[in-house]
Amino acid sequence: MENPRIFSQNIPKDIVHDVLKRLPVKSLQRFKSVCETWCSLISSSEFAKARYDRANEPNNNMTLWRCGCIEQREDINSGVFSAWLNIIDYNGFMLEAKSLDSFIVGRETPEILGSCNNLLLVYCCFYLYLWNPSSGTHDMFELDYDSTDYSCGVLMCGLGYDSSSDDYKAVLVSHTESPPGSPNNDYYTLESFSISTYSFRTNTLKEIDDNEFPYNFDSDTQGVTLNGAPHWVLRREEYNTEVNYNSIAMVLVYFDPAKEHFYELPLPCMLDKHYEFELGVLGGCLSLTCDDYDPSGSHFETWVMKKYGVEESWEKLFVIPYFEEHLRPLCFTKNGDVLMEANRKKIVIYNLLNNSKRTVIPNIESNYCGFGRCVYNVDSMVLPYDEQRLNLSPHNDELAMNTESEEFDGSLMSTRSQQSDGKRQKRENKCKNKMRSLSTFARFNIFRRGLLQFSTSFWKSNKRRKNNGRI
């Protein structure tokens, strides 16, 4: 626009407010420097509320979002552990805590391995659970393993939803490693890969013969689910014969639960020198957070892919000055603040307009071994179902109106969720026995972050692929 006409001085203040509250965070941060009045306006809580009121239009589902965070508490007197899901809502405050003890067995701290719509994929002591925190219903799947083999493995999980078969599927990618001290060196050596999917609808495990998984990952690789597909940032290592070392490229990979195949998405080209990313979903878009350095110090940048799959649509959404070693944005609260996990230990809310922060949950690290694993967006919309049935319908405005036809036959689920004490006791004992039979080394490794103990004969019918790469 050339030659802008100057607003006459009688422009009502609330019109200026109306214009400002439609602006994105980046513009608002910049416009704080326009004048003193604008600076105080933009930082004020009334303005934050006004932005929220505008954002909270009828078709915005913000009120339905929850953020869940596992905490393991120990009763000092009795030594009994109890596992809880602390739930934070879009207001940025803790709403409630839900107990996992009704279905979890074992002393390990449960970990959230994925979330999709209103369900969480939880791992604890050799079982994978699909859990609806709102209704409390759950399903489970036992991971089998051989106690004699003490090699350790790394597991990467994701939860997805296959709309073509109305089925929630967990994808499990594992690679085994031989421990340090082996002939090669001090590092763990990659031995083999295995990929399977577990369908919660048919309760069957299926191995995927997917030779096109030329990626590697670490034990703390965490994915997010978007559009029903789990996404991760993985490493692709290419052995360069000329220079005799592996060149590493980071790739954004997702698993299509219907086609049961992995696909790649473009990363922003500006971040091609980075190796550590935290994935998230912000405002319905895939987000990447990494740290960066500039003359004024280090900071975290968060990028979002505004148009799914389009490389050019990657946009830097906000920048946060360094205040913790590790930041993972989880979601936006109602007035545009960022809810995030800091240093894998606490949940904070960060106000982008005045760089202030508030701790919501101070310490989520379990005081026992294992990790009170992290935090996920949980859509806890409760549909008007019979509480006994596991709600497997995805959260979707259209589907919400057609709930009758979309209902899953939950009769099988309700049997499990109402299992008698006897059955649960059996499971508890089985778990204890498994733990006891582990070698000391193995038992130590089970408590290493993210590592699951299992053997090379893990999957029922397995196909091994040798991977010559080194970690």
Add this chain to the structure above:
Amino acid sequence: MKFCAVKQYFDDENNNNITSGASTTMIPLPNVESHPLAILITYCKKHLKIKANNADNKKETEKEMEQYEQELLKKVMPQELTELILAANYLNFKEALDFFCRAVASAIQNKSIEFVRKFFGLESDFELGEEEKLREEFAWSFEGVDED
């Protein structure tokens, strides 16, 4: 409800004067110039027409309205935006006000501080060094800004 101020006038009129005929009443609008008023009337008529055409389909209405708004923006001079906002505000025409505020917001979104100051007729009234501090604190937000 469009043109709420005008409606208010009619309501008042009816209360005072039972026999007045609506079609011959002249309504004084001292704070609105003729040009923006003409645009607002056209906008209003178009909105009602589109709504009538797509009575059941809300999405169609929104889509068509968006298309019309895009075209309108091309014809309207930037200077007129401010007059239109004032007019819509005076007439209490919510939808038009909403639209024009949106237009101004997207116009200034990626502009520099100097541009915005000029546009709104503002001056920097910061204490010494305060502006520098702010610029430094949010340095990244100055990246990629449109040139003036």
